[in-house]
Amino acid sequence: MIRAIAVVVPARDEERLLGGCLASVRRAARHxxxxxxxxxxxxxxxxxxxxxxxxxxxxxxxxxxxxACNVGAARARGTDRALAAALSPAGAxxxxxxxxxxxxxxxxxxxxxxxxxxAYAEQGWDAVLGTVQVLDWSEHPPGTAEKFQRQYATPxxxxxETTPKPTLRTAPRAEHPHVHGANLGVRADAYRSxxxxxxxxxxxxxxxxxxxxxxxxxxxxxADLPVITSARRSVRARGGFGDTISALSLRGMxxxx
Numbered sequence: 001m002i003r004a005i006a007v008v009v010p011a012r013d014e015e016r017l018l019g020g021c022l023a024s025v026r027r028a029a030r031h032x033x034x035x036x037x038x039x040x041x042x043x044x045x046x047x048x049x050x051x052x053x054x055x056x057x058x059x060x061x062x063x064x065x066x067x068a069c070n071v072g073a074a075r076a077r078g079t080d081r082a083l084a085a086a087l088s089p090a091g092a093x094x095x096x097x098x099x100x101x102x103x104x105x106x107x108x109x110x111x112x113x114x115x116x117x118x119a120y121a122e123q124g125w126d127a128v129l130g131t132v133q134v135l136d137w138s139e140h141p142p143g144t145a146e147k148f149q150r151q152y153a154t155p156x157x158x159x160x161e162t163t164p165k166p167t168l169r170t171a172p173r174a175e176h177p178h179v180h181g182a183n184l185g186v187r188a189d190a191y192r193s194x195x196x197x198x199x200x201x202x203x204x205x206x207x208x209x210x211x212x213x214x215x216x217x218x219x220x221x222x223a224d225l226p227v228i229t230s231a232r233r234s235v236r237a238r239g240g241f242g243d244t245i246s247a248l249s250l251r252g253m254x255x256x257x
Contacts, residue, residue: 002037002093002097002098002099002118002122002187003037003093003097004037004038004086004092004098004099005029005034005037005038005039005040005099005100005101005114005118006039006040006041006079006082006083006099006100006101007029007039007040007041007101007102007103007114008042008044008078008082008101008102009021009022009025009041009042009043009044009056009061009102009103009104010044010071010074010078010104010105010181011043011044011045011046011048011056011074011104011105012045012047012048012052012069012071012105013047013048013049013050013052014048014050014106015050015051015052015055017105017106018043018052018056018059018105019055019059020108021103021104021105021106021107021108021109022041022055022056024108024109025103025109025113025114026041026059026060027111028109028110028111028112028113028114029041031112031114031115033112033118033119034114034115034118037118039114040062040082041059041061041062042063042064042078042079042081042082043056043061043062043063043064043078044065044066044074044075044078044081045063045066046065046066046067046068046070046071046074047067047068047069048065052105053065064078064081068199069201070199070201071181071201071202071204072197072202072203072204073199075102075181075197075204075205076196076197076198076199076204079100079102079197082100083095083098083100083192086098087188095187095192096187096188096189097188098188099117099118099121099185099186099188100185100186100187100188101113101117101184101185102181102183102184102185102186103181103182103227104181104229106229106230107132107182107183107227107228107229107230108227108228109183110227110228113225113227116128116222116224116225117185117225120185120220120222121185121187123220124218125218125219125220126186126187126189126212126217126218126219127185127186127187127190127209127217127218127219127220128184128219128220128222128225129176129179129183129209129219129220129221129222130180130183130184130185130225130227131178131180131183131222131223131227132178132180132182132183132226132227132228132229133226133228134228135228175223176221176222176223177221178221179205179206179209180205180227180229181205182227182229183225183226183227184208186208186212190212190215190217191208193215194208194211194212194215194217195208195211196208
């Protein structure tokens with residue numbers, strides 16, 4: 001049973017979008033199916049030159065500041081802080097009872113985001129991977145959204161879970177192939193066993209999931225759990241989601257398919 005939740009948000013010069021992200025997380029924390037569980041919100045302001053840290057504090061988040069320019073290091077720092085705070089007091093939950101949810105500062109989560117992750121956790125899943133949606137394509141040439149949808153929306157395929165936990169073998173399930181740090185939840189004991197987030201400039205989320213799967217931890221790739229993220233041209237992490245969108249835009253501008 002999950003007894004506490006921590007939500008970690010890395011941010012680098014995100015004063016424009018961070019407030020909306022944190023408001024959406026706070027709203028998700030009030031969902032009745034979250035059941036009044038304590039929800040700790042941690043923002044990691046990484047090498048910020050704007051009001052990101054102040055906005056995080058004003059929204060009621062705990063704010064850690066680092067100067068790494070590295071999203072993997074930021075996620076790891078925020079998660080370490082959440083773990084230390086949530087697991088240290090007397091009567092605190094065990095690592096198996098703490099759920100770590102992760103999103104990005106340019107992302108807004110739906111009302112049922114935490115509730116759905118908790119439901120999967122109670123079914124026995126150690127990690128939940130959601131998908132992303134982009135609603136605002138105004139910074140990109142016409143046709144970019146359609147190119148993204150063709151590339152991203154891979155066919156949903158049925159599969160049967162084969163992990164030893166009998167509660168996970170009840171029925172075929174729908175999967176997707178994506179991994180997004182903007183939409184990822186993991187049980188704290190599983191996170192620790194997998195070694196946590198590596199200090200990678202990009203792909204720290206993929207590395208964590210690969211480690212979880214190598215250990216045989218049950219990972220739910222939930223096609224019913226999307227978040228809304230930005231498609232802005234200013235890219236925070238080279239080689240990440242923003243660069244994928246930019247590459248589609250460039251192909252649209254020079255006429256290549």
